[in-house]
Every structure is written in structure tokens, then in C-alpha cells.
Amino acid sequence: MPASAAIPAWLPLAILLAPVLTAAFLLACGRRAGHWGAWLSVAMMAACFAGSLAVFLGGLDQGHWLGWHSSTVAWLAAGTTSATPGFGLSLGLQLDGMGALMLMIVTGLATLVLLFSTWYLHDDRDYPRFFWMFDFFCFAMLGIVLSDNLLMTFICWELVGLGSYFLIGYWYDKPAVADDTFYQGMKAPYATGIIESKLSPGDAQLKAFVMNRIGDFGFLAGIAITAWVVAGWCAASGHPATHLLSWDTVFAAVADGAFAKASFAGLTGTDLLTLAGVGIFLGAMGKSAQFPLHTWLPDAMQGPTTASSIIHAATMVAAGVFLVARVYPMLTPDALLVVSWIGAMTCFIAAVIACTQWDFKGVLAYSTVSQLGYMMLGLGAGALAGGLGAGIGHLFTHALFKCMLFLCAASVIHACAGHQDLGRMGGLARRMPITAGVTLVGVLAICGLPGFSAFWSKDAILASAQVAAQQRGGLAWIPYALGLATAGLTCYYMMRLWVRAFLGPERDHHVTHHAHDPWPRALLALLVLAPFSLQAVWTGSLNPFATHSWLDHLLAAPSAGLLSMPGAVLPSPALTEALHHAHVQVMIAASVLLVLGAGTALVVFWWLPARGIDAAARLRQLPPFSWAWTVSARLWGIEYLYDALFVRGLGKGAGRGLAEVDLGTPERLARLDGGGSRQTEPDPPSLDGAIDAGTRLVRWIGSAGNALQSGRINAYVGAAALVTAVLVALALVG
Numbered sequence: 001m002p003a004s005a006a007i008p009a010w011l012p013l014a015i016l017l018a019p020v021l022t023a024a025f026l027l028a029c030g031r032r033a034g035h036w037g038a039w040l041s042v043a044m045m046a047a048c049f050a051g052s053l054a055v056f057l058g059g060l061d062q063g064h065w066l067g068w069h070s071s072t073v074a075w076l077a078a079g080t081t082s083a084t085p086g087f088g089l090s091l092g093l094q095l096d097g098m099g100a101l102m103l104m105i106v107t108g109l110a111t112l113v114l115l116f117s118t119w120y121l122h123d124d125r126d127y128p129r130f131f132w133m134f135d136f137f138c139f140a141m142l143g144i145v146l147s148d149n150l151l152m153t154f155i156c157w158e159l160v161g162l163g164s165y166f167l168i169g170y171w172y173d174k175p176a177v178a179d180d181t182f183y184q185g186m187k188a189p190y191a192t193g194i195i196e197s198k199l200s201p202g203d204a205q206l207k208a209f210v211m212n213r214i215g216d217f218g219f220l221a222g223i224a225i226t227a228w229v230v231a232g233w234c235a236a237s238g239h240p241a242t243h244l245l246s247w248d249t250v251f252a253a254v255a256d257g258a259f260a261k262a263s264f265a266g267l268t269g270t271d272l273l274t275l276a277g278v279g280i281f282l283g284a285m286g287k288s289a290q291f292p293l294h295t296w297l298p299d300a301m302q303g304p305t306t307a308s309s310i311i312h313a314a315t316m317v318a319a320g321v322f323l324v325a326r327v328y329p330m331l332t333p334d335a336l337l338v339v340s341w342i343g344a345m346t347c348f349i350a351a352v353i354a355c356t357q358w359d360f361k362g363v364l365a366y367s368t369v370s371q372l373g374y375m376m377l378g379l380g381a382g383a384l385a386g387g388l389g390a391g392i393g394h395l396f397t398h399a400l401f402k403c404m405l406f407l408c409a410a411s412v413i414h415a416c417a418g419h420q421d422l423g424r425m426g427g428l429a430r431r432m433p434i435t436a437g438v439t440l441v442g443v444l445a446i447c448g449l450p451g452f453s454a455f456w457s458k459d460a461i462l463a464s465a466q467v468a469a470q471q472r473g474g475l476a477w478i479p480y481a482l483g484l485a486t487a488g489l490t491c492y493y494m495m496r497l498w499v500r501a502f503l504g505p506e507r508d509h510h511v512t513h514h515a516h517d518p519w520p521r522a523l524l525a526l527l528v529l530a531p532f533s534l535q536a537v538w539t540g541s542l543n544p545f546a547t548h549s550w551l552d553h554l555l556a557a558p559s560a561g562l563l564s565m566p567g568a569v570l571p572s573p574a575l576t577e578a579l580h581h582a583h584v585q586v587m588i589a590a591s592v593l594l595v596l597g598a599g600t601a602l603v604v605f606w607w608l609p610a611r612g613i614d615a616a617a618r619l620r621q622l623p624p625f626s627w628a629w630t631v632s633a634r635l636w637g638i639e640y641l642y643d644a645l646f647v648r649g650l651g652k653g654a655g656r657g658l659a660e661v662d663l664g665t666p667e668r669l670a671r672l673d674g675g676g677s678r679q680t681e682p683d684p685p686s687l688d689g690a691i692d693a694g695t696r697l698v699r700w701i702g703s704a705g706n707a708l709q710s711g712r713i714n715a716y717v718g719a720a721a722l723v724t725a726v727l728v729a730l731a732l733v734g
Helices: 010-059 097-120 127-146 150-168 181-186 201-237 247-255 270-287 296-302 305-311 316-326 333-354 360-380 387-415 433-447 453-472 474-502 520-533 535-539 550-554 573-607 615-619 625-633 635-663 666-672 687-708 713-733
Strands: 073-078 087-091
Touching (some): 010 097, 097 305, 097 316, 097 387, 097 520, 127 150, 127 305, 127 316, 150 270, 150 296, 150 316, 201 247, 201 270, 201 296, 270 316, 270 333, 296 305, 296 360, 305 387, 316 360, 316 387, 333 453, 333 474, 333 635, 387 433, 387 453, 387 520, 387 535, 387 550, 433 453, 433 474, 433 520, 433 573, 453 535, 453 573, 474 573, 535 550, 615 625, 625 635
Antiparallel strands (some): 073 087
């Protein structure tokens, strides 16, 4: 039975609108919403998850998801006459297997995070405000998942940015950490890297806004190029252009070679398609915090930890990866190569930084950046190498265990009275056994221990990257090598986090002596998430070395032809064999790196300290480890570089230059404000000075006119007589 018939037309629309309607209601209620408003949000999101589950099951047919498409609503029409239909932009909803599963993950995780937040934020003074912001944020992400066209995706894309702006700046009145007494007393003695005077919730939300606008410039450019090419193709081929940017129309134009028939700025064919694809990918780079637009995401930790759990798991940062997978038919081999390189650099740079982070949330933040890079590395490998399924598979598995890890972080931070320094924790496993156990499950999952989810999804990415490197050759081996190195670093920094927080003696009794597991409803959220870190949930097999998954069928092209994905193309037998060998080789290599990385962390942070040896402190002073530690702890110097170039350099310098061109020197501005010293020299030229000179000229002309038009008859008669006398004299002389 077609999925469109099995799924009620109103159900996906209700799932989309329920969060925004709830947000509007809670916003209208304000502080009166209180705790009942929070529980209303939980109930609403739980209902959305139930609806998403019904949608998912309704579309299944023998392991495949058939696809679903709602009727569209015309939003803008132009060029329509009695003879020609013109073109139009529409709004509509559409789902394939990837979107249907994403719908469940977003609503399911949102339900659990909201449930956890009813405990975590129960004594916060702005408690009701968090829930309407959260609901709005989820509405925007659901819009991206359900959108049936590129324009609606961009609209919801911007709404996701607005929602994240709200959540990151939730504690908008907190000062910069340089002026925060609690932070200064909490941070590790060796803390470095961040510019403390420019780190606060207000600064963080502004930074996220600006850096995402940089990416969105490319996104808009990609949309504009696509719309122009597709409109020309529709006019030439007779294809209806009433839904110009719908996925069906765009992908049909790409498949028909529309870009080969167009030319823009000297580019045509695959070059033009590459330009459009890379432009859209630039938007994904901003939203998914890819190098060099990654620095906003760690700063976003200034928001509540529960907000971080949804931002870092299944909504904002996942939107970029989801977008790349959605526009996959538009990505040429050159565009995929760009995706692969950016993903590889991102995952390695962020993993190196995570190795020296001193606070619990900081490690998880850079871990998220690194894992997003992994996903992009997989997608960049190409569909035939298995990259599409691997990248999306890791998006799904990572969403669940990373959300769980952030909730565990919230539990630990709450138990430690707001302290986040791993160096002051220790021994928490005795006081928080359930939280410690669940955190360990998440750590083993992200490390890729056989039997846990990332052993399947992360290794699938590395296998795809290896096959892609074999096909491309040359420098294409570098992204694969960076991805492999990141696997070892991931095991090191995640095991370091767990050991420092939960094992060994209490290093600061003042911080940990009141620690305990959270309330039952918060524990429920953790325990529900924990089983999804197991590999069997995703592969459907208890064999940890199984490489096939039910996701392979789910992500295949829908039978109805909606959202046709290149992943439906069957690889050659030789490529299949190469991919199989790559899986075996990567499993061996990743297992060795897991032992080396996790083993090093256990030795350095548990075994040696138990014998009175502070190996970490010694290594920080011993070259070449001290050099590597400096590079990592100072975040590769990227923050300082951006501050020097764009904030203090281009920002203040250009601003000062424009101010002087517009308003003149600071001394002139001081005089205009009624202060400053007495003017002894003329002001240099400026736009404001030119305007003032113009006003003075007009005033002088007006004064002269006033003098000539005094209203006195004798003056007018005298002037007329004088002019007459002069004219007569000139006539006589002539």
C-alpha cells in the first residue's frame, strides 16, 4: 500500500505546527505558565513523537520506506499569462526514509530533554521561558525535515538559527567570564585558549548569529544559481515551473543536464553545478560548525546544558549534515571532494583540542564538532563508496548517544553545584553510580567498542573514506588518514573525561561531597537513551562485526520516485569487494587505535596517579608533548587569529576608518558633543563635515535672501534706482 495512503494527510502537519502553537501559547502566558507550562511542553512533544512513530510505521513496506508527499500551497507566482503558466514558489511537506527516521529522532530526543529539564531547571528564575524557546526551536528543525523544497528549507533554516539564538542567550544577563567570580574560582589553573572578556551568553549568541550568516551567504548564492538554472530548464523543456525549487523539480533538472545547458560567469556544466552545490554546503558548514566556521559551537555552551544536548544532538548542528544528504544529487565529484576535505580537517582539529579541555562540557562540545566532521567525511566519500549511508547512519547514532552524554554532563554539573572542572571531580562513580554507568555506555559508544553503535557507523565512514581514497588517489588519502587519527584521539579524550570525573579519589571534597544521581524522571531519560548506544539496535544483529543494517533498506530510493538518491545506484562487484575489504581493515585499525587511545588515558589519568605520579602535569612540560599541548589548549590559535583579524583588525579598524570618513576625527566628535578642546586647526574633510558645510551654505544663502527681502519700500526703491543707474552708466559707456 502506498505510504501516502497509509499516512493521514493532517498528521505530519500537526506534528510540525504543535510545537510552535505551544510556544506561542506559553509566550502569551509568560511567567504565569509556571511548572504546568513545562509539563504541557513535555506532553505536546510526547504526542508529536507518537505521531512521528505512526508516520514512520505507516510508510514502511517490507523494510523500505515508500515516501510521502502532501499537497502544496502556492506562495509566490510570477509571469503567469493566459498563454504561459509562468513559475512559482510553493510550500509543502514531504518525507522519505531518512526524513521519517529523523522526524522520530528529533521529537523523541526533544521529549526526553524536556522531561529532564523539568528537573534540571526547576529552580531557575526564568523557568517558563526555556520551554517556549525550546518548542520554537524544535518547530524550526521539524520544518527542515519535512520541507519539500529548497526555499522552505532555507526559511526554516533561519528559524533554527533564531531558536538557537534564544537558547544560547537564555542567561543573557550573565557577565563575561572574565568578570564572573564563580567562573574564575571554578576554572582549572592551566585553563587557556579562550578570550575570557568576550565569552558570555550574549557574546556567544551573537557569535553564532554572525558566523552562521557567513555560511548562509553561500547558501543563498547556491539557491539563486539553482533557481536561475532550473527556471531556464523548465522554460526550455516544458516542465511545469509552478513548484520551481521543489526537490522533485530540482533533481529532475540536474538529472536532465540542466546545468550543462546554462552558463554563469564563464562556468557551465559540472563546474556550475559544483558552484551551486558548494554554495549550499557553505550554509551547512556554518550550521554544522565545520572548519573554519566552527568556533561558535563551543561558545554555545554558555546556554543551559539541556539546550546544548538538543543543539548538539539532533537539531541545529545536525541540520547541516541533513541538508548535505538532502541535496546529494546536486553534489558533483569535485563538490564531494570539498566536503570530504572540510570534514576531515574539522574532525582532526576539534579532536586535538578536545584532548586538553579542562571542563566537562568543553570536551563534549569539541567532540561534537569532531563527530560532525566525521559525518561530512563520510558524505564526501560518495554514494557508491557507501558514504551516504555511513554519514547519515552516524548522524542518527551520534544524535542519541551525544544527547545522552550531555544530559549526563548536566547531571554531574548539577550534582557538583555548577562546577565543571574535571580536575576537581574524581570518585563520582561511588556517589552517582547510575550516571557513571550511563556515561560509560556513551563513552564506549563514541569510542567505537565492538557491540556499540559507533563501531558500526564510524567504522563505516572510515571504510567509505578508504574506498574513496583508492578511487581518487594522491592527496585524497589525507582525509582518510586524518579520520583514522581522529579515531584514536576520540578514544583518548573520551576515556580521559570518564576517568577524571568518575574514577580515583575525590580531588575536591567541597565540589563532590553532595553529589548524587538526579531525580527519577531525569534518570528515566538517561536510561531510555542508553540502549540506543548498542550496535544491535542499528544493525538488527547481535554480531558486532555485522556491516549491513536495516538502515540500508530504509535509506534506499523510495519506490514512488520521490527524493531519488544516488545511493540507489548499485556499485559494481569490484567496488563491493573493495568496500568489504576496507571494512575489515578499518575494523582492525580502529580496534588497535581504541586500545592505544583508551589505554593511554587509563594509564596517564588513573593507573599512574594511583601510584602518586602526575603524568599529565609532567607531559605538559616535556617536549614535544608540551608543544602539542600548547597548540591544543590554545585552540590552534584560531580564536586569537579571528580576534586580531576580524574583531580588533577588520572590525574596529574598518569601523574607525568609516567613522572618520563619515564623522571626522575623535576631537571633532568631542566638540560636537559639547566637550573637547578649543578648535585651533581646520577639521580634515569628512562626509559629516561636507553635510555641515552644505547646511552652512544654505543658511548663508537664506540670510542673504532675507537681507534682500526686508519688506521696506524705501529699500526696494533705493535698490531699483541703484540698479537703474548702473545700467544707464553701462549703456552710456558702451
